[in-house]
Amino acid sequence: MGSEHTSKQFDAELEAVRAKVIKMGGQVEAQIAKALRALQEGDMGLAECVIAGDDEVNALEVSIDEDCNRIIALRQPEAGDLRFVLATIKTITDLERMGDEAEKVARMAKAIHQSPHAGYPEMVNFRQAGTLALAMAGKALDAFVRLDVELATQVLREDRDLDRVFHGIMRQVVAYSMEGRHGLAPAIDAIFAAKALERIGDHAKNMAEYVIFLVKGKDVRHISMEQLEREVGS
Amino acid sequence: MGSEHTSKQFDAELEAVRAKVIKMGGQVEAQIAKALRALQEGDMGLAECVIAGDDEVNALEVSIDEDCNRIIALRQPEAGDLRFVLATIKTITDLERMGDEAEKVARMAKAIHQSPHAGYPEMVNFRQAGTLALAMAGKALDAFVRLDVELATQVLREDRDLDRVFHGIMRQVVAYSMEGRHGLAPAIDAIFAAKALERIGDHAKNMAEYVIFLVKGKDVRHISMEQLEREVGS
Numbered sequence: 380m381g382s383e384h385t386s387k388q389f390d391a392e393l394e395a396v397r398a399k400v401i402k403m404g405g406q407v408e409a410q411i412a413k414a415l416r417a418l419q420e421g422d423m424g425l426a427e428c429v430i431a432g433d434d435e436v437n438a439l440e441v442s443i444d445e446d447c448n449r450i451i452a453l454r455q456p457e458a459g460d461l462r463f464v465l466a467t468i469k470t471i472t473d474l475e476r477m478g479d480e481a482e483k484v485a486r487m488a489k490a491i492h493q494s495p496h497a498g499y500p501e502m503v504n505f506r507q508a509g510t511l512a513l514a515m516a517g518k519a520l521d522a523f524v525r526l527d528v529e530l531a532t533q534v535l536r537e538d539r540d541l542d543r544v545f546h547g548i549m550r551q552v553v554a555y556s557m558e559g560r561h562g563l564a565p566a567i568d569a570i571f572a573a574k575a576l577e578r579i580g581d582h583a584k585n586m587a588e589y590v591i592f593l594v595k596g597k598d599v600r601h602i603s604m605e606q607l608e609r610e611v612g613s
Numbered sequence: 614m615g616s617e618h619t620s621k622q623f624d625a626e627l628e629a630v631r632a633k634v635i636k637m638g639g640q641v642e643a644q645i646a647k648a649l650r651a652l653q654e655g656d657m658g659l660a661e662c663v664i665a666g667d668d669e670v671n672a673l674e675v676s677i678d679e680d681c682n683r684i685i686a687l688r689q690p691e692a693g694d695l696r697f698v699l700a701t702i703k704t705i706t707d708l709e710r711m712g713d714e715a716e717k718v719a720r721m722a723k724a725i726h727q728s729p730h731a732g733y734p735e736m737v738n739f740r741q742a743g744t745l746a747l748a749m750a751g752k753a754l755d756a757f758v759r760l761d762v763e764l765a766t767q768v769l770r771e772d773r774d775l776d777r778v779f780h781g782i783m784r785q786v787v788a789y790s791m792e793g794r795h796g797l798a799p800a801i802d803a804i805f806a807a808k809a810l811e812r813i814g815d816h817a818k819n820m821a822e823y824v825i826f827l828v829k830g831k832d833v834r835h836i837s838m839e840q841l842e843r844e845v846g847s
Contacts, residue, residue, distance in 0.1 A: 437835040448699060455689040465682060465702070472703070549801060556797040563790040566797060567783060570804060601671040 389454050393463065396446050397524070400467060400474075403439040404520035407478045410436065411516055411579060414484035415509040418572055421492035429485035436478035440471045462596065466589040470523055473582040477516055480575040480582070487572035494565055503551055503569045505576065508544045511537060512576045515583035522590045534587035535604065541580040548573040623688055627697065630680050631758070634701060634708075637673040638754035641712045644670065645750055645813060648718035649743040652806055655726035663719035670712035674705045696830065700823040704757055707816040711750060714809040714816070721806035728799055737785055737803045739810065742778045745771060746810045749817035756824045768821035769838065775814040782807040 410429050417426035447468050450456060456464055515537050522531040549570070556566045591607075644663050651660035681702050684690060690698055749771050756765040783804070790800045825841075 434835070441835065448695075451685065451699070452691065452695055457686065461682075461686055465685070468699070468702070469706070472706070553797045553801065563787045563797065563800060566800075567787065567804060570801060571808075574805075574808070601668070601675065 386454075389450075389456075389460075392446070392450055392454070393460060396443060396450070396464070396467060399439065399443050399446070400471060401520070401524055403436060403443065403471060403474050404516075404523075406432070406436050406439065407474050407481065408513065408517055408520070410478055410481035411484075411509075411513050414481040414488065415505070415513060417485050417488035418491070418505055418509070421488070423489060423492065426485040426488045430482055433478055433482045436475060440475040443471050444468060462593050466523075466593040469589050470586050473585045474520075477579050477582045480578045483575040484572050487568045487575065490568045491565060491572070494568070503548060503555070503573075505548070505572065508541060508548060508573060508576045511541045511544060512579040512583070515541065515580050519583040519586035519590075522587055523593075526590065526594050528591055528594050531587035531590040532607065534583050535607065538580050538584040539604070541577060545573055545577040620688075623690075623694075626680070626684055626688070627694065630677060630684070630698070630701060633673065633677050633680070634705060635754070635758055637670060637677065637705060637708050638750075638757075640666070640670050640673065641708050641715065642747065642751055642754070644712055644715035645718075645743075645747050648715040648722065649739070649747065651719050651722035652725070652739055652743070655722070657723060657726065660719040660722045664716055667712055667716045670709060674709040677705050678702060696827050700757075700827040703823050704820050707819045708754075711813050711816045714812045717809040718806055721802045721809065724802045725799060725806070728802070737782060737789070737807075739782070739806065742775060742782060742807060742810045745775045745778060746813040746817070749775065749814050753817040753820035753824075756821055757827075760824065760828050762825055762828050765821035765824040766841065768817050769841065772814050772818040773838070775811060779807055779811040 410432055413425045414429045416422055417429065447464050450464055451461075515534050518530050518537075519534050521527065522534065552566050552569050552573075556563065644666055647659045648663045650656055651663065681698050684698055685695075749768050752764050752771075753768050755761065756768060786800050786803050786807075790797065
């Protein structure tokens with residue numbers, strides 16, 4: 380990433396962008412972890428903390444986006460640098476939306492734990508989906524920072540696991556709801572919480588695809604996992 | 614958009630990108646309209662047609678993305694041209710995801726109409742949400758093509774209406790499900806169909822925000838509607 384330009388100032392600007400993305404990623408990971416604990420343990424203080432914390436994530440996205448636009452306009456980056464800046468613009472969009480999903484999980488945690496059916500969440504196993512989604516977010520960010528194609532490919536693979544776990548939760552909710560004691564309202568909250576976790580995985584997958592694009596210069600969206608494994612040769 | 618560069622060839626390249634985005638937008642609108650008809654009328658041929666058609670939308674996105682990356686790398690566009698290319702890169706991501714949501718609606722249409730509770734969809738009023746989502750997608754694309762800030766602002770306003778309609782559907786599903794005749798499975802399909810329509814509106818809103826950024830050079834994400842109306846002075 381360093382050989383294509385000579386300006387030290389420009390190097391420093393790219394490094395500053397990378398550091399901001401890491402910071403933003405750290406915040407988003409923390410938001411997801413807190414939202415999960417709020418969902419599982421019913422800690423309403425944590426839920427409020429996540430809801431309040433989304434603004435900071437949003438502000439970072441706007442700031443990084445401006446940095447990238449300025450770099451493209453003023454520095455006219457080439458090759459690897461340009462790919463890095465373009466991948467960053469996309470990565471922060473997904474990070475920001477992961478943050479939105481964390482906020483949704485926190486709102487669902489409030490709705491679930493403050494409802495008259497507060498025993499409900501114990502019937503639904505969010506832990507596996509939550510742990511997977513959080514791990515995928517962390518790995519996608521690490522893959523971006525270290526330009527680690529191997530790790531990025533792992534995230535793509537895990538997204539399939541998360542989809543399976545998500546459908547398992549749907550079956551749990553249906554089975555539980557068949558007992559007919561609670562009506563649909565708490566089931567809807569559980570469904571949306573699970574859906575938000577699944578979408579965090581989707582965004583991690585998007586980020587992993589940008590990493591592969593960044594390193595291999597190859598667009599791997601919309602191709603099958605088998606095809607991808609051949610292409611990246613991992 | 615024309616005064617900042619002199620190359621006719623470059624003008625033609627930008628025009629070609631714009632034409633491809635219009636084509637992609639047209640395909641996505643058609644996908645949404647077909648998915649809606651499949652949902653409301655139970656036309657399974659249409660549903661299959663939408664599911665098969667998503668590949669074409671995806672291929673267009675990859676192709677436009679490559680065009681934009683090449684233009685940035687080789688043409689080093691400035692000012693308005695650069696903002697146009699960057700807004701295009703983001704716009705096609707949202708168009709592609711709108712296409713994904715249309716495909717989800719088509720899959721839900723199949724699940725709903727092929728289930729033993731096929732009378733179910735008549736109880737849920739998707740029409741208003743679907744009409745709004747489709748109109749928002751169309752307006753967001755028009756706003757992008759004509760750089761129409763007024764129209765873009767209208768899309769942002771309509772997104773609030775769609776959110777209200779979406780929550781109305783949720784209440785309908787809950788009320789209907791309280792009757793307890795059908796279990797949860799068809800309710801889940803209806804919820805995900807409605808959620809997909811709501812997300813089409815979200816993507817239209819994202820596109821509208823890029824239009825305002827493109828014209829005003831101002832980032833309007835994460836600010837309130839009132840603040841926005843002051844900022845764009847519409």
